[in-house]
Amino acid sequence: FSLMNGITLWMAFVDAVPVVVFLLAAIIIMKDQSEEIGEKGIWNYTLLCSGALMLFAGAILKVAWKTLYALNVCDYTTLAESFFPMQTLGFTFMSMGVLGYLCKDKKKATIVKSVYGGVMLVICTFLIVAFSGSAKANGTPVDTEVMVYESHMPFLLGTFIGFMTLQIAMMVLAFKRNAKVYAIAFFFSMIFMIAEALVGSMFDGSSGMHWVAQFIHLFAEIGLYIGAKALYKKKHQ
Helix, strand or coil: CECHHHCEHHHHHHHHHHHHHHHHHHHHHHHHHHCCHHHHCHHHHHHHHHHHHHHHHHHHHHHHHHHHHHCCCCCCHHHHHCHHHHHHHHHHHHHHHHHHHHCCCHHHHHHHHHHHHHHHHHHHHHHHHHHHHHHHHHCCCCCCCCCCCCCCHHHHHHHHHHHHHHHHHHHHHHHHCCCHHHHHHHHHHHHHHHHHHHHHHCCCCCHHHHHHHHHHHHHHHHHHHHHHHHHHHHHCC
């Protein structure tokens, strides 16, 4: 099956692979934190799990959209559009959970999580206002209609910041566990995430761009999985 925008059933299947890899990495990170809930507190773990499940759900919705599109059932845009805000919120929650986990005491963890959450709220609000305001200024004013704004850029940037924060936090954890070599996996993942952001900024909907974005995303998730699994093993040596 093949339709416009280069989306095929095979592409939808391949798009599910990095989703599964991410879920495996998230489960390992959650398992790692679950062993220290008594010492670190339940809120770090709750934020981590909430963010991870939100990310997984958002990605599954995107895969479902591609599948329906490729099968020529319908273009269910709600499934695709919900992916973007869910990714930003998911990575923000996951990052808050890991940042809190890295802190030595619960009081400091609460401060760090609150500050990070507040900063992300301000950044995302600013991006939405700035991008939509710019589009409105450049658009044609219509008295009887509200401008329709469809750009994903504010949420793409929010997702990028959240993902980078998560990777840096995991690198810090690697150093804290005297496993500096495993930080390379997270750095590897960061590089591909940067590449994915660049591809997203010039995405044209073609089949080639879809495949490039999917494989870059896959490599980014593989790096996260390798690093998470290695850190968990290091913890129990």
